[in-house]
């Protein structure tokens with residue numbers, strides 16, 4: 157049982173990558189540190205346990221990154237995906253710092269893997285964790301324990317006593333028992349609120365019941381809400397989240413990376429009315445991966461079905477859930493509960509509209525349909541060779557954008573623009589300051605690591621003075 | 622191979638792994654499985670024997686129990702390995718020895734010790750057996766060189782045949798077009814992987830999850846002590862045999878002679894290795910461990926430790942009256958070990974070696990085919 161009456165230098169709220177980077181950094185700078193993680197030990201590490209890489213600026217090849225990836229290119233990439241919803245000063249600082257975090261992560265026991273198969277396209281910009289995010293989280297917990305950081309699992313922080321920009325204490329539920337913890341400084345790294353379906357319902361109504369949450373159920377935004385209620389300045393659109401189309405049979409939470417489906421470019425996608433609703437071949441899949449979650453979220457019942465035929469079976473990675481197969485479109489309609497006549501009509505209209513062309517799955521091949529209300533602009537081939545193969549899709553939410561505003565010292569900013577005295581934030585909970593929209597692969601972990609380091613160091617320094 | 626529960630469970634796991642691939646850098650298993658979309662039961666026997674049971678992919682897995690996917694490859698693979706030892710054993714009926722291997726081994730050791738002890742009590746005059754013997758041929762006054770060679774030669778000879786057949790059965794069952802020709806360089810790669818236990822080091826030398834989620838080289842180092850200790854003891858016996866046969870020098874040899882030095886270092890290495898590996902087994906997080914295989918694991922370690930310890934004791938007390946009894950214990954345990962080789966956990970070395978060779982051959986083959 158940890159000593160809750162101790163007056164810690166730094167109390168860290170959360171137990172993912174951003175929290176652990178802050179905890180270890182603060183401890184390395186001499187502070188006494190307590191980490192409060194809502195999840196039980198087996199599920200510690202939030203969304204970070206599901207990650208695989210981080211995006212790092214580098215001036216030349218390293219043992220895990222090829223060529224170079226410089227500040228301006230990184231910044232351009234960020235500008236493009238966010239459409240300008242970013243903060244140039246914070247963003248450039250994050251980018252520059254990203255070139256220095258990897259040696260420190262290695263010292264903390266994080267291992268990187270040399271770039272291997274399948275991930276080659278990202279091996280220039282992104283460093284892959286050996287074993288993935290859970291291995292990374294394990295390494296940080298191991299380091300934290302060795303350094304003598306107090307770690308509490310099953311401990312939810314429920315509110316903070318924040319008085320005129322000064323954080324006094326937090327109220328927690330430790331294994332169900334209420335406790336108050338006092339500390340000189342606090343770092344809040346409790347992630348987004350995507351695990352809180354009721355909160356999502358405020359913006360999305362009953363549709364939110366059909367959303368699947370790809371990561372941790374423990375990111376419920378309780379501290380985010382608590383801080384915003386007490387006059388902390390918010391960033392990011394509260395209604396928005398990063399969302400992809402995933403296999404509808406995935407578990408409600410924590411389904412992780414393996415629920416993704418890559419068959420859409422080769423398929424037709426229909427909704428509950430058995431009608432198509434968007435151009436499946438608009439662009440290469442990595443660029444379109446992230447829009448399909450929103451598209452499916454807008455359909456009735458938040459569900460859609462992709463259908464390919466035998467010709468395309470081997471062109472994409474199979475789902476971990478069994479394909480729904482049928483010898484005819486009519487039979488398939490029966491299996492997935494759609495109106496058979498309409499589905500047959502949709503497929504035959506599509507087939508009739510397909511124009512001849514040279515099909516090539518590797519590039520935008522221009523194989524298209526003509527004369528449909530919604531045409532398919534690439535990889536359009538007739539769907540006529542049984543077995544027909546179908547996967548159900550639902551929106552899978554990765555993270556929410558709403559967060560608290562911070563400055564370049566990771567200090568949380570109040571609504572009046574003044575920084576708080578002793579409250580810092582890192583990770584998803586402040587990421588909206590830099591990534592207000594869209595997503596850049598590996599940037600979530602970069603923000604969490606860079607700001608976790610800063611928050612930990614600043615908190616330790618403040619506690620010393 | 623058959624579609625046992627463990628095979629089914631591992632197949633489900635591998636489908637998830639193939640969509641995830643986070644563990645691709647841990648060992649040879651993942652790059653191999655990523656080349657395929659579907660797997661036969663025989664593929665599973667191959668992958669299971671390629672697995673070094675390092676637990677890396679358990680502790681790193683965000684889908685390990687209590688997650689609903691419940692991925693636990695090290696446990697599934699350990700069970701499949703045991704099933705594969707039975708499947709490929711020669712003759713096949715003796716594969717049954719793997720069902721309750723711990724008990725079987727215990728019985729074997731008991732019978733073997735009793736056989737040697739009783740034999741000596743019956744055939745060796747008691748005043749020789751229970752008195753100090755010194756000078757050249759001291760051991761052979763108790764058991765003649767001929768009798769010793771006969772039993773050791775027969776048991777070891779048979780085991781070498783049976784182990785070769787097991788390797789052959791495995792190789793044939795898992796054969797692929799790429800494994801038709803075996804290149805020199807593939808053999809070198811495989812030998813190096815075996816000699817260095819590369820995949821117990823986490824490929825980058827950063828270690829494995831021997832005890833818990835933190836990394837260490839503990840198991841690798843203890844296994845080195847045991848493996849090289851065992852090889853030194855074999856070398857010691859071989860040198861002694863040559864000295865006896867060709868030079869006519871009779872044991873016991875002096876403390877500084879080659880066989881005694883090799884045997885002493887080897888014996889101490891084996892004892893350290895056995896005790897260390899047993900300790901790791903007791904201390905390790907039980908979640909990724911297949912309980913069904915523990916009997917076989919412990920049986921081999923204890924038997925090896927018994928052989929090494931009785932050997933060392935024999936060396937220490939060879940000039941005293943208890944030499945005869947110690948000799949009986951040592952010969953009895955050596956006999957049990959040699960008989961047990963193809964029907965106990967020792968098989969892992971042979972099938973894993975074959976799996977590593979197959980992996981090296983196929984990697985080369987693909988490079989050639991793929992340009």
Ligand SMILES: Cc1cc2nc3c(=O)[nH]c(=O)nc-3n(C[C@H](O)[C@H](O)[C@H](O)COP(=O)(O)OP(=O)(O)OC[C@H]3O[C@@H](n4cnc5c(N)ncnc54)[C@H](O)[C@@H]3O)c2cc1C
Pocket residue numbers: 169170171172173174175192193194195200201202203204205206207208209210211311312313314345346347348370371372374375376377378379412413553554555582583584585597598599600601602604
């Ligand atoms: C499937 C998936 C794959 C991803 N892959 C990548 C990737 O490859 N690269 C990348 O950069 N990003 C990736 N992301 C995004 C990435 O996960 C996040 O950007 C990053 O993990 C955020 O880290 P964090 O520490 O801020 O939040 P989290 O890791 O979510 O941690 C939040 C922590 O706070 C705890 N917590 C919440 N509320 C409380 C409370 N009230 N009291 C106590 N504790 C609380 C939670 O239990 C959790 O431990 C992925 C996300 C998902 C879902």
Ligand code: SF4
Pocket residue numbers: 287288637638639641642643644645678679681682683684685692694
């Ligand atoms: S063991 Fe788990 S983390 Fe590793 S590849 Fe398989 S599913 Fe992914």
Ligand code: SF4
Pocket residue numbers: 644647648649650651671672673674675676677678679694695698820
């Ligand atoms: S336990 Fe280790 S050797 Fe076996 S498959 Fe997993 S990572 Fe590979």
